[in-house]
Amino acid sequence: KAGVTQTPRxxxxxxxxxxxxxxxxxxxxxxxSWYQQTPxxxxxxxxEYFSETQRNKGNFxxxxxxxxxxxxxxxxxxxxxxxxxxxxxxxASSPYNxxxxxxxxxxxxxxxxxx
Amino acid sequence: KNQVEQSPQSLIILEGKNCTxxxxxxxxxxxxxxxxxQDTGRGPVSLTIMTFSENTKxxxxxxxxxxxxxxxxxxxxxxxxxxxSASYICVVSAxxxxxxxxxxxxxxxxx
Numbered sequence: 059k060a061g062v063t064q065t066p067r068x069x070x071x072x073x074x075x076x077x078x079x080x081x082x083x084x085x086x087x088x089x090x091s092w093y094q095q096t097p098x099x100x101x102x103x104x105x106e107y108f109s110e111t112q113r114n115k116g117n118f119x120x121x122x123x124x125x126x127x128x129x130x131x132x133x134x135x136x137x138x139x140x141x142x143x144x145x146x147x148x149x150a151s152s153p154y155n156x157x158x159x160x161x162x163x164x165x166x167x168x169x170x171x172x173x
Numbered sequence: 174k175n176q177v178e179q180s181p182q183s184l185i186i187l188e189g190k191n192c193t194x195x196x197x198x199x200x201x202x203x204x205x206x207x208x209x210x211q212d213t214g215r216g217p218v219s220l221t222i223m224t225f226s227e228n229t230k231x232x233x234x235x236x237x238x239x240x241x242x243x244x245x246x247x248x249x250x251x252x253x254x255x256x257x258s259a260s261y262i263c264v265v266s267a268x269x270x271x272x273x274x275x276x277x278x279x280x281x282x283x284x
Contacts, residue, residue, distance in 0.1 A: 062216070100276040101217075101262065114271050148216050161207075162272075164216030 060085065062151050062165035070171045076137040079168045083130050083151030089113075090132040091162065092124060095146040104147075107132055136170075144172045175200045177265050177275035185281045190253055194278045196246040196263030204266040208237050208248045211260045211277070220248070220261075250280075258282045 063082040071077050083090050091114075092104040103116040107126035124134040130151075136143055146169050150162035177198045186192050198206070205224045209217035221230045221237040223246075229238050234251045250257055263275040 101264075101274040103271045103274075106271070116271060146214075150216075161219050161222055164209075164218070166216050167214075169214070 062149055062163055064147075064149050064165035064168050066168060067166065068169045068171075070173060071139050072173055073139055073141060075139050076135060077139060077170060078133055078135045079147055079149075079170070081132045081134075081149030081151075081165060083132070083149075084153075084163055087151035087153045087163075088130050089152045089154060089160075090126055090130065091150045091152075092132070092134050093148040093150065094118070095148055095167070096144075101148070104134065139172045141172050144170060146170075175265075175267055175273050177263055177273050179261075179263050179275040179278050181278060182276075183279040183281070185283065186253055188253060188255055188282055188284050192250050192253060192280065194248045194250075194261050194263075194280070196248070196275055198244050198246070198263070198265045198273070198275075200244075200265040200267045200273055202267060203241065203244075206237075206239055206246050207264040207266070208235070208246075209262040209264060211262060213259070217262055253282045255282050255284060 065080045089108045091106040093101050095101045106114040110126045121137045126132045146167045148167045150164045152160045152162045154160045180195045207222045208220040211217040220232050220235050223239045236249045239246045258281050260277040260279050262277045265273045
């Protein structure tokens with residue numbers, strides 16, 4: 059069974075640009091969450107989707123958005139990139155409707171560098 | 174405020190030795206506590222997940238304990254191996270909130 063797949067693995071963008079990251083969950087999993095990981099802040103929750111609906115949202119500005127498609131694949135978009143957006147962006151999937159009570163399986167992440 | 178604190182921040186041990194990592198949390202209401210291992214540049218991998226009623230759970234050489242009264246958890250690694258070098262992240266789930274992550278303990282195992 060394939061794991062969680064995130065693309066691309068690495069990305070370099072300039073300030074002001076926008077970026078779209080993709081996540082394909084484990085087959086059969088319907089919940090997808092996104093996290094930002096930086097050395098100073100650790101892992102921080104961005105948002106969670108289940109059946110194409112956003113269920114939870116973290117404390118990030120509106121420049122960060124996401125969506126989930128009918129096949130459970132998810133994308134997150136960051137507009138007007140800032141230097142501080144440089145981070146490892148992780149996606150996690152789980153089979154049930156919330157990652158609060160079930161195990162979450164993480165992808166390898168997308169390393170975004172903003173210059 | 175819901176918080177998860179881990180100690181130590183970093184740890185260096187010799188191969189074959191045991192070590193214990195600590196996690197204290199102030200999360201309410203508590204649902205479950207997880208330990209993840211994260212190799213550099215890779216996504217976290219789950220080691221254990223424990224609910225309120227569980228006070229110990231093992232996964233090979235990894236043993237996690239949970240004291241829900243004192244809101245403390247520990248991860249004990251037995252007979253460490255070079256491949257244990259990684260960051261270990263404690264994560265607590267609250268019924269009314271998202272997953273709350275600790276900042277991790279960076280473990281280095283030297284031969």
